[in-house]
């Protein structure tokens with residue numbers, strides 16, 4: 001039985017003191033430990049936001065006959081796009097937002113009953129990447145892998161079953177959507193299901209697994225000096241993000257710097273992750289992104305982080321490799337990659353890159 005996502009950090013503990021999680025609502029001033037400068041993150045002040053050009057990631061209508069090419073283009077250029085007509089019921093998105101708001105609205109002591117352990121993936125706490133920075137992030141998170149039943153029972157002794165149903169239904173919808181998006185993007189490169197051995201053998205989608213990351217960015221007294229979630233790429237094949245109607249997500253463009261992704265009601269944001277970059281032999285770009293915070297409105301987001309089961313080795317699709325286009329990366333499982341990322345963070349991708357003999 002391959003290791004599941006739940007076990008990925010067993011033997012790789014990360015010490016993040018959740019018990020020091022502040023009650024954000026009581027802070028009238030930003031504590032020094034939350035004040036970021038370019039020393040704390042080289043790209044902190046990389047560019048004006050929003051950019052003067054008004055350029056942004058595309059909003060793609062999935063019902064459009066040319067959707068595959070539009071998605072392919074977005075994956076090659078931005079590494080991100082928004083989608084409309086994705087088929088996920090609006091009522092389900094509203095239920096998910098309600099659940100997320102209700103979870104983070106619980107008293108800190110209740111949330112800490114479901115705190116993530118040092119070697120665990122699931123539960124309440126700060127994002128794992130916090131360990132790579134000297135400054136604290138103005139956010140709190142809750143990660144779900146597998147069944148949320150045990151954690152939800154601790155959070156909501158009465159209502160946990162209703163909330164479990166919402167998560168289960170949302171994950172079901174996300175699984176189907178993520179697979180559809182992956183094949184549309186690959187189709188734009190001339191790659192079909194027969195070309196990807198591990199996926200074609202398992203057309204029932206059992207080759208995939210996922211985590212759900214709920215994020216809360218409370219109202220912040222000094223948003224320009226604070227950071228909600230520091231710049232990172234996701235380790236996934238694809239990430240599908242729901243954001244409430246408060247801006248904060250930014251994607252990095254080499255030409256424009258940080259570009260704010262405007263919330264479009266009912267739409268979802270899709271990010272290319274590191275494993276899709278590897279699979280596409282570097283053609284699709286895993287997008288550097290971060291979340292900024294806001295003085296007036298709290299922000300909520302939910303990321304569906306989607307990748308292959310832990311026994312599947314991801315390497316560049318053979319069809320995209322030739323004597324001229326050599327494979328840029330060696331093969332890696334999601335588990336191996338997450339562990340590399342847990343140690344080397346944003347250098348993880350370069351650590352599995354093949355270096356040509358000169």
Ligand SMILES: C=C1C[C@]23C[C@@]1(O)CC[C@H]2[C@@]12CCC[C@@](C)(C(=O)O1)[C@H]2[C@@H]3C(=O)O
Nearest residue numbers: 121127128129143211213232234235236305
């Ligand atoms: C499957 C996973 C991807 C993730 C690490 C995790 O084990 C569960 C949480 C995910 C998340 C969400 C916030 C940003 C991120 C970089 C992090 O620290 O935790 C991602 C991780 C990732 O994509 O590498």
Ligand SMILES: O=C(O)CCC(=O)C(=O)O
Nearest residue numbers: 213215249290291301303
């Ligand atoms: O909150 C956001 O917009 C970004 C969240 C994110 O990047 C993540 O959960 O991986």
Ligand SMILES: [Fe+2]
Nearest residue numbers: 233234289303
């Ligand atoms: Fe992310």
